[in-house]
Amino acid sequence: HLCFLLSLLYYLKLLKLYLFKRSTDQQLRIKVVYDSSIDNLDPEKKELVKDKLFPRAIDYLQKAFQVRKHAGPILLGRQCATNLYLRKKDDPHRYCQGACAENSYCGPILVPKEHLQQCMVCADNGKYWGPRGQPDGVGILDADFVLYVSGITTERCGQENIVAYAAYCQLEDALDRPVAGYANLCPNMISTQTQEFIGMLSTVKHEIIHALGFSAGLFAFYHSDDGKPLTRRNANGLPPFNESLGLYQWSDKVVRSATRLWDISGNRRLRHDVYLLVTPHVVEEARKHFACPILEGMELENQGGMGTELNHWEKRLLENEAMTGSHTQNRVFSRITLAIMEDTGWYKANYSMAERLDWGRGMGCDFVMKSCKFWIDQQRQKNQKLVPYCDALRSTPLQLTCRQDQMAVAVCNLQKYSRSIPQEYQYFDSIPGVAARDLPYYGGSVEIADYCPFTQEFSWHHSGEFQRTSDCRIVENQPGPSRNYAAETYSPESICLHQRTPFVMEQCTRRIIYPDWGSGCYKISCSAQGLTVWVHGTRHLCSRAGQILNINIQMNHWVYTGSLVCPSCFDFCRACPPEHDPPPANASRSIPLDPCSSSAGLVVTLWLLIINVVPVLVGFLLCA
Numbered sequence: 001h002l003c004f005l006l007s008l009l010y011y012l013k014l015l016k017l018y019l020f021k022r023s024t025d026q027q028l029r030i031k032v033v034y035d036s037s038i039d040n041l042d043p044e045k046k047e048l049v050k051d052k053l054f055p056r057a058i059d060y061l062q063k064a065f066q067v068r069k070h071a072g073p074i075l076l077g078r079q080c081a082t083n084l085y086l087r088k089k090d091d092p093h094r095y096c097q098g099a100c101a102e103n104s105y106c107g108p109i110l111v112p113k114e115h116l117q118q119c120m121v122c123a124d125n126g127k128y129w130g131p132r133g134q135p136d137g138v139g140i141l142d143a144d145f146v147l148y149v150s151g152i153t154t155e156r157c158g159q160e161n162i163v164a165y166a167a168y169c170q171l172e173d174a175l176d177r178p179v180a181g182y183a184n185l186c187p188n189m190i191s192t193q194t195q196e197f198i199g200m201l202s203t204v205k206h207e208i209i210h211a212l213g214f215s216a217g218l219f220a221f222y223h224s225d226d227g228k229p230l231t232r233r234n235a236n237g238l239p240p241f242n243e244s245l246g247l248y249q250w251s252d253k254v255v256r257s258a259t260r261l262w263d264i265s266g267n268r269r270l271r272h273d274v275y276l277l278v279t280p281h282v283v284e285e286a287r288k289h290f291a292c293p294i295l296e297g298m299e300l301e302n303q304g305g306m307g308t309e310l311n312h313w314e315k316r317l318l319e320n321e322a323m324t325g326s327h328t329q330n331r332v333f334s335r336i337t338l339a340i341m342e343d344t345g346w347y348k349a350n351y352s353m354a355e356r357l358d359w360g361r362g363m364g365c366d367f368v369m370k371s372c373k374f375w376i377d378q379q380r381q382k383n384q385k386l387v388p389y390c391d392a393l394r395s396t397p398l399q400l401t402c403r404q405d406q407m408a409v410a411v412c413n414l415q416k417y418s419r420s421i422p423q424e425y426q427y428f429d430s431i432p433g434v435a436a437r438d439l440p441y442y443g444g445s446v447e448i449a450d451y452c453p454f455t456q457e458f459s460w461h462h463s464g465e466f467q468r469t470s471d472c473r474i475v476e477n478q479p480g481p482s483r484n485y486a487a488e489t490y491s492p493e494s495i496c497l498h499q500r501t502p503f504v505m506e507q508c509t510r511r512i513i514y515p516d517w518g519s520g521c522y523k524i525s526c527s528a529q530g531l532t533v534w535v536h537g538t539r540h541l542c543s544r545a546g547q548i549l550n551i552n553i554q555m556n557h558w559v560y561t562g563s564l565v566c567p568s569c570f571d572f573c574r575a576c577p578p579e580h581d582p583p584p585a586n587a588s589r590s591i592p593l594d595p596c597s598s599s600a601g602l603v604v605t606l607w608l609l610i611i612n613v614v615p616v617l618v619g620f621l622l623c624a
């Protein structure tokens with residue numbers, strides 16, 4: 001039969017390509033193809049995307065992952081004129097009934113003709129199965145993955161706060177590894193602000209990781225280390241399809257569900273169902289991270305709707321891990337994310353590229369297997385800090401604190417919602433100043449973190465315009481001299497310190513106290529004597545953690561008075577002397593600077609109320 005012979009020849013040709021293209025250098029090779037929409041962006045954004053974001057992201061991912069099996073050249077299957085795709089037993093091709101579509105797309109992006117396979121059709125009432133029309137394009141050579149990148153304002157971008165989204169669009173035949181995918185950046189959300197570059201970069205890496213393997217749509221295609229599918233296949237070679245999820249149904253070797261006993265307000269306890277990723281490297285890394293040897297797997301996101309749910313790590317548990325579903329702060333790619341990529345069966349992970357994740361580290365089984373209400377109550381009973389959670393209401397004036405890693409000024413994101421939040425996320429039995437009947441309206445501002453309140457960095461906005469973030473290490477965040485109310489210094493050597501009292505700025509006849517206080521950024525250094533805090537050139541040695549430093553300095557014709565709390569030297573310096581009590585204050589230094597040495601003017605205290613400088617907590621959804 002002629003048709004059969006033709007497709008068999010075709011199959012052999014593909015097999016031959018696999019054999020010849022196998023090489024010993026297994027570095028993952030990602031080829032980026034920019035859509036014309038990228039060239040139509042503002043020149044600044046275009047340059048950012050093409051010259052900085054994607055090259056840096058690809059460089060990181062190529063170092064972080066090795067591909068277990070090279071394939072290539074990459075040719076994409078054509079889309080059919082109708083929605084009906086046909087397959088034949090033992091034939092890797094997809095056939096179209098009658099004809100292929102004029103154009104083929106990967107996500108919203110038109111695939112160039114030279115990247116497409118010849119159209120394969122089933123015609124003449126099933127008598128003919130074979131190629132038709134233009135022959136195969138040259139394909140993409142010397143690449144394991146082709147990423148099409150666009151900057152199109154799609155309908156999805158219109159949804160609230162979506163920065164970008166990505167997906168795979170073709171799997172290879174040997175191990176089902178994705179070989180092609182796309183990333184679309186929503187043009188309005190591309191920020192060219194220097195302070196936001198790190199955040200944009202981690203967004204791009206995040207999206208590419210989805211396309212490479214971390215997607216619920218790919219779970220059913222994962223393979224074991226020795227190359228066997230973890231989910232059984234149907235006769236057509238595919239895993240079973242779950243119509244209600246709209247996804248291929250994975251086996252319980254990949255994802256399993258579990259029920260947690262979940263404490264909420266009013267001493268009630270509910271059953272809370274979760275999905276856990278249970279592949280071997282992920283289980284091992286998650287148990288180590290949380291120090292919980294009985295943990296069955298790493299919880300997946302259960303909120304945020306299609307696109308966010310199941311496609312990310314649970315925000316409550318891995319808050320600033322870069323593969324959680326929203327951008328809040330300080331994102332890091334941890335060993336757990338490298339582990340899931342290894343557990344796809346398609347890559348080897350280079351764990352030296354993993355970044356340190358502090359959130360949840362060593363917190364134990366109660367942290368990772370119970371509600372945050374349970375954890376908060378337990379810490380209160382033990383008279384210990386609630387970190388990383390918090391219970392201070394976000395209100396004016398702001399009560400400033402520090403991010404968990406003390407690298408940024410932060411606020412607790414506990415807030416009032418306009419509607420009562422779902423019952424299973426109502427955690428509060430009392431909040432100072434809040435009537436009992438209003439408690440169901442209160443929760444953390446990040447919904448996908450199961451409404452758990454935690455400290456979060458923020459950015460300052462002035463009349464809707466972005467001004468700066470609260471990250472201590474970014475020089476651009478330094479407030480101008482007239483607005484530096486707490487004598488802060490933002491620099492790579494700075495960290496967030498707690499203030500014991502609000503700072504006062506004084507001139508002879510003026511006195512300013514900024515209403516939002518509690519913490520600020522200050523430079524530190526390490527020496528044999530221990531940790532030193534620098535406030536504009538004045539040094540203060542910390543002899544022990546918790547020591548109060550009285551600050552009294554002159555700067556820009558103002559006298560600043562305030563007090564800072566010493567951090568632990570051991571958290572920031574490699575070598576520290578044993579802690580001891582500070583020497584008694586030097587008498588000559590205890591005479592405060594007089595802002596008014598010449599005349600006794602009338603002192604007016606200004607409680608500055610700069611109403612239009614508002615702190616905004618970030619909560620961009622990354623993919624939806």
Ligand SMILES: [Zn+2]
Pocket residue numbers: 206207210311312324325622623
């Ligand atoms: Zn995502």
